Amino acid sequence: xxxxxxxxxxxxxxxxxxxxxxxxxxxxxxxxxxxxxxxxxxxxxxxxxxxxxxxxxxxxxxxxxxxxxxxxxxxxxxxxxxxxxxxxxxxxxxxxxxxxxxxxxxxxxxxxxxxxxxxxxxxxxxxxxxxxxxxxxxxxxxxxxxxxxxxxxxxxxxxxxxxxxxxxxxxxxxxxxxxxxxxxxxxxxxxxxxxxxxxxxxxxxxxxxxxxxxxxxxxxxxxxxxxxxxxxxxxxxxxxxxxxxxxxxxxxxxxxxxxxxxxxxxxxxxxxxxxxxxxxxxxxxxxxxxxxxxxxxxxxxxxxxxxxxxxxxxxxxxxxxxxxxxxxxxxxxxxxxxxxxxxxxxxxxxxxxxxxxxxxxxxxxxxxxxxxxxxxxxxxxxxxxxxxx
Amino acid sequence: xxxxxxxxxxxxxxxxxxxxxxxxxxxxxxxxxxxxxxxxxxxxxxxxxxxxxxxxxxxxxxxxxxxxxxxxxxxxxxxxxxxxxxxxxxxxxxxxxxxxxxxxxxxxxxxxxxxxxxxxxxxxxxxxxxxxxxxxxxxxxxxxxxxxxxxxxxxxxxxxxxxxxxxxxxxxxxxxxxxxxxxxxxxxxxxxxxxxxxxxxxxxxxxxxxxxxxxxxxxxxxxxxxxxxxxxxxxxxxxxxxxxxxxxxxxxxxxxxxxxxxxxxxxxxxxxxx
Numbered sequence: 001x002x003x004x005x006x007x008x009x010x011x012x013x014x015x016x017x018x019x020x021x022x023x024x025x026x027x028x029x030x031x032x033x034x035x036x037x038x039x040x041x042x043x044x045x046x047x048x049x050x051x052x053x054x055x056x057x058x059x060x061x062x063x064x065x066x067x068x069x070x071x072x073x074x075x076x077x078x079x080x081x082x083x084x085x086x087x088x089x090x091x092x093x094x095x096x097x098x099x100x101x102x103x104x105x106x107x108x109x110x111x112x113x114x115x116x117x118x119x120x121x122x123x124x125x126x127x128x129x130x131x132x133x134x135x136x137x138x139x140x141x142x143x144x145x146x147x148x149x150x151x152x153x154x155x156x157x158x159x160x161x162x163x164x165x166x167x168x169x170x171x172x173x174x175x176x177x178x179x180x181x182x183x184x185x186x187x188x189x190x191x192x193x194x195x196x197x198x199x200x201x202x203x204x205x206x207x208x209x210x211x212x213x214x215x216x217x218x219x220x221x222x223x224x225x226x227x228x229x230x231x232x233x234x235x236x237x238x239x240x241x242x243x244x245x246x247x248x249x250x251x252x253x254x255x256x257x258x259x260x261x262x263x264x265x266x267x268x269x270x271x272x273x274x275x276x277x278x279x280x281x282x283x284x285x286x287x288x289x290x291x292x293x294x295x296x297x298x299x300x301x302x303x304x305x306x307x308x309x310x311x312x313x314x315x316x317x318x319x320x321x322x323x324x325x326x327x328x329x330x331x332x333x334x335x336x337x338x339x340x341x342x343x344x345x346x347x348x349x350x351x352x353x354x355x356x357x358x359x360x361x362x363x364x365x366x367x368x369x370x371x372x373x374x375x376x377x378x379x380x381x382x383x384x385x386x387x388x389x
Numbered sequence: 390x391x392x393x394x395x396x397x398x399x400x401x402x403x404x405x406x407x408x409x410x411x412x413x414x415x416x417x418x419x420x421x422x423x424x425x426x427x428x429x430x431x432x433x434x435x436x437x438x439x440x441x442x443x444x445x446x447x448x449x450x451x452x453x454x455x456x457x458x459x460x461x462x463x464x465x466x467x468x469x470x471x472x473x474x475x476x477x478x479x480x481x482x483x484x485x486x487x488x489x490x491x492x493x494x495x496x497x498x499x500x501x502x503x504x505x506x507x508x509x510x511x512x513x514x515x516x517x518x519x520x521x522x523x524x525x526x527x528x529x530x531x532x533x534x535x536x537x538x539x540x541x542x543x544x545x546x547x548x549x550x551x552x553x554x555x556x557x558x559x560x561x562x563x564x565x566x567x568x569x570x571x572x573x574x575x576x577x578x579x580x581x582x583x584x585x586x587x588x589x590x591x592x593x594x595x596x597x598x599x600x601x602x603x604x605x606x607x608x609x610x611x612x613x614x615x616x617x618x619x620x621x622x623x624x625x626x627x628x629x630x631x632x633x634x635x636x637x638x639x640x641x642x643x644x645x646x647x648x649x650x651x652x653x654x655x656x657x658x659x660x661x662x663x
Contacts, residue, residue, distance in 0.1 A: 303425065305391075305450035309401065322425070322450070330525075330557055331425065342423040379407050379454060381429040381446035382422055 001315040004361045008201075009150050009178055009294060009352035010319055014244070015203040021247040022205070025240035033237055034228065043239050050246025057249040058195065058212055059186035066211045066229050067242050071177040071198030072101040074211035075144070077222040077233070078173040078194040079105060082142035083114070085218035086171075089141035095119045095127060096337040097151075102144050102175055103333070115139070125154040125285040125338045133164055142171045147179035147195075151321055151334040151350055152285030153294025155183065162191035171217065177201055181252035182259055182291050193217045199241065203354075204248035208241035255355045263353050264292035266362045270351060271295045273366040278373050284321075284340055284348055293353040296321065296335075298344035301383045302376040307349055310372045316365055321348040343382070393451060394485035400455035405462055408444040417504030419497050424526055424553065426453045426494065430501040432464070434509075440464050440472060445501075452484075452491040459483040460498035469506050475499060476539065477551070492551045496536065522564045525557025530568055537572045545569070574648035586655060592619050594654045599626075602649050614646065622657040624650060 005013070031040030033047050048062070055062045068074045079092070079102070094106045096118045103118075110116040119132045127145070136143070143165045148155045162172040173194040179185065180195075181202035187195065194217060199208035213219055213232070225234030274297055275281055284296040299307065304322025311318060321332035322345070330336065331345040340348070351365070377383040393401075413431035420427030426449030435441030443461040447454050459480050464472045477495035481487045487495060519531030536542060536551045545565045549556040555565050586594065599616055607614055607628075617625040626646065647660040 301422075301448065303449050303453075306401070306454060309398075309451050313402070342425075346422070346425050379404065379446060380448040381418070381427055382448050 004314070004316045004364055006351045006353055006357065006361075006365065007317045007319050008354040009153075009350065011200045011206065012203045012354055013356055014200075014205050015248060015251055017251060018204055018244045018247045022240040022244040025243055033239060034226075046243050046246075047237060047239065050242045050249075053246040053249040054210055057180065057185070057253055058197075059188040059190075060212055061215065063230070064187070064212055064215055066213060066233050067237065067245070068209040068211055068233060069207055069238070070209040071099075071175065071196050071201075072209075073222070074196030074198070074209045075099075075101040075173075075175055076105060077211055078196060078213075079109075079142055079144060080222050081194070081213075081217075081219045082171040082173065083109075084220035086141045089139050091115045091117070091137060091139040091141060093117045093119065093132060093135055093140060093143040095121070095145055095156075097121055097125065097149055097154075097334045098144070098146055099150055099175060099177065102146070106144075119145075121337050123339050125149060125152050125334070126289075127156055127161075129157070129161065132161065136165065136168050136170060140168070140170050142173055144173040144175065147174045147176035147185075148183070148291050149285070149334060150178045151332055152296045152338075153178070153291035153352075154285045155179070155289040155291060157289075158192065159190055162193075166191040166193075178291060178294075181248075181256070182293060184256065187212060187214070199245045199248060202248050202252050204245045205241050208238060208245045210245065258355050260292045263355060263357065266357055266359060267293055267295055267351070267353050269359075270353075270362050270365060271297065274369055277366070277370045281373075282344065284335060284338065284344075294350065295352075296348055296350045298340065299347040299349065299373045300343045301380050302347045302373065304347055304349060306376050307347065307372060310375065311349075311368070314364070314368050316368065319350045319352075321350065322346045391452070391488050391491065393455075393488070397452060397455045397484045397487065400458040400484065401451040404445075404454055404458040406442075406444045406458065406465075407446065409446060410442060410444050415505035415509035417501040417506075417508060419500045419504060420449070422448065425449065426497060428453070428457050428497050428501045430457070430460070430498075430505050432505055432509075434469075438468055440467050440469070449494065449497075450491070452487055453494040453497065455484055456480050456487070456494040456498045457501075460502060464502065469509065472502055473506050475502055478540065489547070489550045492540075493553050496551055522568070523554035523557065523561045526553040528552050528554035530564075533565060533568050534572060537569055543569065543573065570645065570648070574652070588619075591655065595619060595624055595650060595658070598650055598653045599646075602653065603646055617663050622655070622659055624658055624660045625663045626660060627663060 029043060031043045033040055033044035035041065051062045051065050054065050068077060092106055092109060092114055094102055106116040117135045120128050145156055145158055145161055147158050158174045165172040171193045174192055175196045177196060177198045178201065180197040193214045195212040197210045200206040219232060221232050223234045228234055228237055271283065278299060280300040282298050284298055304320030308318065308320050321335045335345040335348055410431040410433050414434045415432045417430045429446045432440050432443040443464050445457040445461055447457040463475055463479060463483055477499040480495040480498045481492065519529035522528060522530050522533060532552055533548055533554050536548060540551055542548055542551060545555050545562050548554055548565050555562055596616055599614060604614060612628065615627045617627050650658045650660065
């Protein structure tokens with residue numbers, strides 16, 4: 001059975017061009033870029049190029065690009081750097097809908113001598129900006145707000161927030177893991193100080209991340225040791241993955257338009273048709289300010305894990321905000337923060353597309369979903385009650 | 390992805406006995422939309438007093454649906470007395486086992502069966518037994534106690550897996566631990582090792598147990614304990630901090646320190662405060 005993969009916010013297919021570019025660095029070109037000999041040095045040249053490609057994607061300078069091992073490392077590095085560079089400040093502001101990479105770190109710091117403020121969102125998933133600005137203080141070391149939400153695709157006005165935060169002389173970081181490659185980003189004309197991204201969300205392999213650090217931003221390394229990455233991130237470079245990341249950055253620039261036209265149209269079709277064909281279904285999140293590839297749809301009165309397993313019977317791969325899929329007992333913190341009712345939160349499915357999806361695949365999903373939902377609703381004790389109510 | 394057995398998957402994909410018996414003899418409803426799973430069970434008795442038909446409606450994940458399906462298959466043909474003895478373990482076993490995080494699905498089946506039988510016998514609308522411990526999922530101390538006793542649970546995590554208690558905000562974890570300790574303290578222990586401890590062995594073990602097991606627990610509540618002397622099987626301790634002034638210090642001593650020392654060192658030990 002062929003997989004119909006619409007779970008690209010979880011991870012993406014490594015682009016064939018990326019794999020091809022990486023392969024020699026697993027075999028004959030195994031040199032260490034820090035070596036004095038030409039054999040290693042030639043790898044160093046390729047790393048330099050990769051850094052330039054990533055910088056181009058972000059509208060940044062190459063020396064502002066730091067390679068890490070994943071998006072989570074980039075987030076941790078950014079937040080720790082701000083805290084260490086401003087030891088007198090003990091306050092952090094982030095949001096209630098962050099990825100666990102930032103949310104759990106914020107909670108951890110709150111138990112270890114820091115004060116963490118979590119900015120709430122409304123029913124559409126939009127941030128309460130007034131709340132955020134009101135809580136800025138001289139004690140605030142860093143504000144970290146994700147660029148786009150992984151579950152709903154909601155895009156936050158990070159540029160606007162960054163400008164306000166900078167006026168107060170506070171560092172601003174954004175977890176842009178879901179945004180980079182999907183929407184245009186230009187650090188040259190921005191007040192954002194630090195930005196995290198992850199390779200495997202844009203068709204590079206897992207195990208490679210990037211942290212953008214604006215020139216002049218106070219910094220302290222998270223991993224200490226060797227002089228790699230200009231002394232800001234020690235550890236021998238993951239050469240093959242960095243080179244793959246560089247290739248993926250070029251591909252992302254080339255496919256940005258496709259993502260925002262064809263992929264967006266496929267997403268819109270999927271969403272429109274499912275809402276039309278499945279009663280008691282709705283979109284989670286802000287339908288306006290949204291990533292072009294993501295839709296989170298709540299199918300009321302049924303449970304997400306059961307939906308996913310029936311979809312799996314047809315090879316359709318997606319995600320759910322339900323409790324049962326996460327191993328925890330409560331549905332997604334993002335949907336709960338938005339106040340999505342339990343009738344809907346447990347049955348929420350996220351479809352996230354990529355440039356590799358075809359119209360045939362979307363039509364296949366549109367055909368298969370309604371009977372799946374109907375089948376589970378026929379089993380649910382709440383379905384008829386819900387219809388009457 | 391969950392590691393479901395083939396039988397669990399099969400029962401999820403082809404559930405038996407889905408539906409609702411309009412002229413039911415017994416009905417049991419458990420769970421809610423908020424909790425993430427719910428089961429409505431109905432049964433009809435035959436002329437021979439055995440369950441002639443059973444049907445279910447379930448809102449929940451694959452294992453909740455499979456557990457409901459398994460339950461209806463198990464109880465068909467049983468007398469009510471037999472059905473009343475079906476445990477959550479029986480349901481899980483029927484499916485070839487469930488992932489531990491999903492055991493609460495089998496407990497839900499057992500609870501629905503009990504409610505349906507109570508309905509038939511006219512014991513319906515019984516008040517919720519015990520006091521609510523877990524506010525997030527509405528689980529009482531009696532329910533937790535029962536799950537711990539029946540399934541030999543030893544940790545908060547396991548209690549969460551079986552009855553969901555503690556799986557939300559986490560504020561009730563101390564209370565759950567207390568219930569586990571009480572149940573474990575009352576459980577008959579395996580026969581003691583035949584050879585007696587030498588005095589020095591005994592003192593060393595008591596000291597280690599106090600340091601490792603008991604002190605950290607008391608410290609959490611701002612208290613502390615110090616070993617003063619051991620005379621035969623009399624363990625003399627001094628309590629400090631909040632423990633010393635707390636009116637419950639006797640309870641703490643008797644029910645906690647002594648239980649722990651008996652469990653981990655020797656059945657004969659008696660604890661005294663000096």
